[in-house]
Amino acid sequence: MxxxxxxxxxxxxxxxxxxxxxxxxxxxxxxxxxxxxxxxxxxxxxxxxxxxxxxxxxxxxxxxYFRNKSMLAACLLSFVVAGGFMLTSGHRGGNPAMRVFPVLTQAPLTDLAPLLHRSPDALVERLTHSGYTVHDTTDTLDQIAAASGQQASAILLSLLPQQQHDGGAHRHGNRQPS
Missing domain, CATH: 1.10.287 (Helix Hairpins)
Structure with missing residues (x-):
C-alpha cells in the first residue's frame, strides 16, 4: 500500500x-x-x-511546516477570507423552495394559473369549491389566505399537481406493469 x-x-x-x-x-x-x-x-x-x-x-x-509562523499565518488568513466570502456572498442557503413560496403566494391568480397549467377561472373555481374566499382572478394566495383564515403556503401546496407514486418501485428501477 x-x-x-x-x-x-x-x-x-x-x-x-x-x-x-x-x-x-x-x-x-x-x-x-x-x-x-x-x-x-x-x-x-x-x-x-x-x-x-x-x-x-x-x-x-x-x-x-507548523514550526514556521508563516504556515500558521497562511492558514489563518485562508480561513478568514473563506469566512468573509461565506458571510458576504448573499446566498442564504437552505431549501430554495422556501424562497420561491413568497413569490408564488404574492402573485395574482392570473399570473399563477399558467404555472399550474390551469386557467385563472379554473383556479377560482377550485379554490371556492375547497371553501376559500376568492373575490377575483387578480387576488393573490396571500389575500385569499387572509380572507379565509388559512396559510397561503398550504393553499399553494393544495394547488400543486400531485405526483403518482408506484409504491417505491421506481427507486430501484423495477417498474411493475400497470
Whole structure:
C-alpha cells in the first residue's frame, strides 16, 4: 500500500489539481459552464483521496511546516477570507423552495394559473369549491389566505399537481406493469 501511495499520490494530486484549476477558471469566467460544473465538483472531491493519502504518508514532514509562523499565518488568513466570502456572498442557503413560496403566494391568480397549467377561472373555481374566499382572478394566495383564515403556503401546496407514486418501485428501477 505504501508503494502505491508513494508512486501515485503526487501524480494524481497534480493531475486532478490541474483539472480543478482549469475547470474552476472556466467556471469563474462562465466559459462553457455546462461542461465544467459537474466535472469540477466531482473531480475536486476525488482529489481529496490522493491528497489525504499523501498527507498521511508525509505527516511527520508536514508537521514541520507548523514550526514556521508563516504556515500558521497562511492558514489563518485562508480561513478568514473563506469566512468573509461565506458571510458576504448573499446566498442564504437552505431549501430554495422556501424562497420561491413568497413569490408564488404574492402573485395574482392570473399570473399563477399558467404555472399550474390551469386557467385563472379554473383556479377560482377550485379554490371556492375547497371553501376559500376568492373575490377575483387578480387576488393573490396571500389575500385569499387572509380572507379565509388559512396559510397561503398550504393553499399553494393544495394547488400543486400531485405526483403518482408506484409504491417505491421506481427507486430501484423495477417498474411493475400497470
Amino acid at each position: 505504501n508503494l502505491v501511495i508513494k508512486k501515485y499520490s503526487t501524480p494524481l494530486i497534480t493531475g486532478l489539481f490541474l483539472v480543478s484549476a482549469i475547470s474552476g477558471t472556466a467556471l469563474f469566467f462562465h466559459w462553457q459552464s455546462g461542461w465544467f460544473h459537474s466535472m469540477h465538483i466531482w473531480l475536486s472531491m476525488v482529489l481529496l483521496l490522493p491528497f489525504f493519502l499523501h498527507l498521511w504518508r508525509n505527516w511527520s514532514q508536514f508537521l514541520l
